[in-house]
Amino acid sequence: MPKEVGGKIFYTAEEAKELGFMPSPEEIARNEAILAAFDQTIRETGPAPEGTAPGFGGRFSDDLDGTEWEGWTQDATGQWFDQDGNPVNEGNQ
Template sequence: MPDKIGGKLFYTDEEAEKLGMVYTAEERARNQAMFDQFDQARAAAGIAPEGTSPGFGGRFSDDLSGTEFEGWTRDPKTGQWLDKDGQPVDEGAAEA
């Protein structure tokens, strides 16, 4: 019987195989080729320019999005947190 953790079902290898949820050799090879291509592109990209914040874009590029801290930024020179209006924030509030 699968375990339900955090709303997700986790099957043992045997359970997954019985349900036909196992990748074929061709699917594994295709997926590995995609991972290899991604790794090569990532390695060729080099180091990001200073002051930029590279990411995957969209919802993955801003950890503060959708929280009470949305729009907050940190001044790279001083390390001071600034609220969405650019006003300095009390350090205790930034850590909360």
């Protein structure tokens, strides 16, 4: 049975195969080549300019944007804080 987490729907491998969501070997090879080229570009790219945010910016800079965890932050100790700055315990999520 599909499971929804963070606004995304996850299927088991069997469900995905039954629904036709599994890629062909050719699609996998093509995508691996695209990712290898992207990884090479990233390795060759220098660091972000001083004073700018790392990453691609916009909607690609925060994986939590658009989910129920939008605005949450994590400190260096691994403690999570909600959008209001309140500490979040594992059981409170």
